[in-house]
Amino acid sequence: MELKTPLYDAHVAAGGKIVPFGGYLLPVQYTTGVIKEHMAVRTQAGLFDVSHMGEVMCEGADALKNLQMLLTNDFTNMVDGQARYSPMCNENGGTVDDLIVYKKKDDCYFIVVNASNKDKDYQWMLDHQSGDVTFTDISDSMGQIALQGPKAMEILRKVTSEESIPKKYYHAVFDAEVAGMKCIVSKTGYTGEDGVEIYIDSKQVEKMWNVLLENGKEEGLIPCGLGARDTLRMEASMPLYGHEMDDEITPLETGLGFAVKMAKEDFIGKKAIEEKGELTRKRVGLKVVGRGIIREHEDVYVGEQMVGHTTSGTHCPFLGYPIAMALLDIAYTEIGTQVEVEVRGRKVAAEIVALPFYKRSK
Template sequence: MELKTPLYDAHVKAGGKIVPFAGYLLPVQYETGVIKEHMAVRTQAGLFDVSHMGEILCEGKDALVNLQHILTNDFTNMVDGQARYSPMCNENGGTVDDLIVYKRSDDHYFIVVNAANKDKDYQWMLAHQSGEVTFTDVSDQYGQIALQGPKAMEILRKLTTEENIPKKYYHAVFGAEVAGMPCIVSKTGYTGEDGVEIYLASGLAEKMWETLLEAGKEEGLIPCGLGARDTLRMEAAMPLYGHEMDDEVSPLETGLNFGVKMKKDEFIGKKAIEDRGTPKIERIGLKVTGRGIIREHQDLYAGDQKIGHTTSGTHCPYLGYPIAMALVDAGSVAIGDKVEADVRGRRVEAEVVQLPFYKRAK
């Protein structure tokens, strides 16, 4: 049976089209539709319910030692309030999940994991913990709301003061207050736009949601569903677990080298990644030039040679054309090359392009 987020009633009231996703009932879109929601985030602002994401605390004298062992990134030089993205690998070098770690203090870290993997990730952490450390799944205690778009910060400033707003990207203010409600304000997101993610007690989530929507009326703020969340992350070429990576694909094979610190003494999967050698597959971006939309799991060809398969694909409202990402044999194609995807027995042409497809102007 699917769970409901603390904002379920607000979505129903606002006409959200509810679908099951990662074990939760969430709005895929509202009556405005995916295209308008997507464009609102690119040009004004959009509000997302991301309360289905998981939150895990890592606390104790050996908290850092555990993170260094279980995750591929390096957390030794973080300052309090800083966030860092990291893959988490299995012993074979495949990806268990990708997640974000926030440092609250030397012995207290706040970890945000993908909804579909929450239980698996938590069990993985428990199975690989050592020394004086406690991992606690606190997901049920939190609601999470993402305010995203070029006008997001303008809206936020109506409800709080500067000391509650992180100064830099991938930083958070713990013990912040927005509209009088205690919360964590994090300068992060999954849309390629400016904005924040707000974590707060689940009982306050609906009040915060309504307050933000009211405050953002003049700026054109609207609620957005899973559909727009996916098209936005696609334009920004942000990988999604289960698509661009999984238990078989290593972070290096999907272009997440920045989150894998091979100079670290050790981490789970390091030896296997070294043994794999230079990655034999790579993630590429495709602009569809033929007729049709290329979706996931479609075979990709360069001439008659099968070179890989697509991992995600959609029509992108802001760019105005269909795009896809794919995992292909390393070095099989270069930027500007033409390829073809097999879409239900019909070949659809695409051009290999630079990632990300969309990058916001600073």
């Protein structure tokens, strides 16, 4: 049975079209539609319910030691309030999940994991913990809202003080107060735009949602669903678990080498990644140059040779043309390479382009 986030009633009241996603009932879009929601985030601001995401506390004298072994990134030089992205690998070098770790203080870390993997990730942490450490799943007590877009910070400043706003990207203020409500404000997001993610007690998340919508009216803030969240992350070339990575795909293959510190003494999956040697396939961007829209799990050809498969694909509202990401044999991954994607028995022409497809101007 699907769960409901604390904002379920608010979505229904606002005309959200509810679908099951990651074990939750969430709006795929509102009456405005995906294209308008997407464009609002690129040009003004959008508000997303991401309360389905999972949150885990990692505490104890050996908290850092555990993170170093569980995750591929290096967490030794973080300052309080800093966030760091990392894949979490299995023994074969495949990806269990990708997540974000925040350092609250020494021996205390706040971890955010993907909704559909929450229980799996938490169990993985428990199964591989060692020494003086406690992992606690606090997901049920937390709500999460993402305020994203070029006007996001303008809206936020109406309801909070500068002390509650992180100064840098991938940093958070843990003792923030927004509209009189205690919360965590994090300068992160999954849209390729400026903005924040706000973590708050699940009992107060609906009040926060309404306050932000009310205060963002002048700036054109609208609620946005899963559909726009997906098209936005795709335009920004952000990988999604179960698409660009999974238990069989290594973080290096999906282009996450920046978050895999092979110089680290050890982490789960390091040996397997080393033994794989040189990459034989990697993630690329495809721009459709023929007629048609490419989706996930479609075969990619160069001439008669099948060279890989697509992992995500859609028509991008802001760019105005269809794109896809694909996992291809390394020999065919050069920018400008012409390929064809088989879509329901018909081949659609595309070319390999640089990632990200879209990057906001600072």
